[in-house]
Amino acid sequence: MQSVRIYEMPACKMVSSGTGMFGEGNFNLLDEWLSSQKRGLFPKDFLFWAGEGFVWLYMYEDGMNVPNEFEIIDFKGGLYAVATDIDQKTDKGLMDTEIDQFLSENGFKRDTSRSELGNIITPPLAKKIMGYEQMDYYIPIKAK
Secondary structure, eight states, X not given: OOOEEEEEEOOEEEEEEEEEOTTSHHHHHHHHHHHTSOOOSSOOEEEEEOSSSEEEEEEOOTTOOOOTTSEXXXXXXXXXXXXXXXXXXXXXXXXXXXXXXXXXXXXXXXXXXXXXXXXXXXXXXXXXXXXXXXXXXXXXXXXX
């Protein structure tokens, strides 16, 4: 069984928190705003490391009421290799090795021009039962 899957994200608009950390102003505000959004079948929020902090993104839809504190940005989209593991307990080296092997065997390579993304996939009820959250890691890829 393969534990890496390929996912294509469309080019779209995203609501951006700007760079920050959890527990700080815009991150707290975005977390509160996200909680008011209807939960869908597929993820709409993604996080990436921007060198000095995280940037939290949420897929924008026309007519959405976005607080003035957030910018709406263009998101390039593209192909991603996705692997799932436990949030904050992932052996990133082992996961990267598995992803790189999968990519090599299937005609892909990493696309370092785009940021890696993360998304917590565990619903609150499941987290309460399991005691932890699972996270999808999105690695940008392109054809060799």
